[in-house]
Amino acid sequence: MRIMIVEDEALLALELELEVEAAGHVVVGTAASRKAAFDIIESSTPEFAFVDVHLSDGPSGIEIGRRLAEREVPFVFVTGNIKRIPEDFVGAIGAIEKPYTMNGLQNALSYISEKVAGGQTVSPPPGLILAKAC
Template sequence: MNILIVEDEALLALELESELETAGHTIVGQAMSSAQAKKLADQSRPEFAFVDIHLLDGPSGIDVGRHLAGLGIPYVFVTGNLKRIPEDFAGALGAIEKPYTMNGLQHALGFIERFVSGAKSDPIPPSLVPAPRIKNETRVSCAG
């Protein structure tokens, strides 16, 4: 997948980029602010994005998420504060809580890859907090 990383902590962004590239994905860009993220999303049209909630310009990751959702780009929040996520998850598939382990990230990424490609019956890994709509979609698919 072509992936956008929206993260204001350079070390975390580089670590995530390395892990995603090792898994065979292409990083189309990294953004540290909401304006940068929206511009990159508009220009590169990634297939997926990882979005931190608190960016250089404040807690603007939710606005970035809504922008991505408006473009039809699936994404997950990567955050140290799950309480900041709105009830509707702003269109996100879910969230990965910081600090995360590489193993947890790999399990979440595997689920995300399969979910985005249409396989909605896989169990949700513990490292991914699913949005309510995803939890319901996956549960329905598992039962059906």
């Protein structure tokens, strides 16, 4: 799967990138701001995205989520404050709350990969909070 990472904390972005690649996926871009994320969406056509809510330019992750939803790109929010996510999750599959464990992230990525591929999924892993529509 071609995955975009939207995270303004460089160490977390790198950690997430390494985990995504170790799971056999390709990172098409990493963005720390709304503009950088919009550029990646337009130029790289990701198949999935991890999106932090609060970025270097403020709480613009919600806007990025809306843009992804408009383009029917599945995504999850990765945030330290779940309460910042609107009740409708702006089209996200769900959210992963920081701090997360690498094992929790790997389990969530496996679940998400299966869901995006249209396969039959089992119960979501404990670290993944699903949006009500999912």
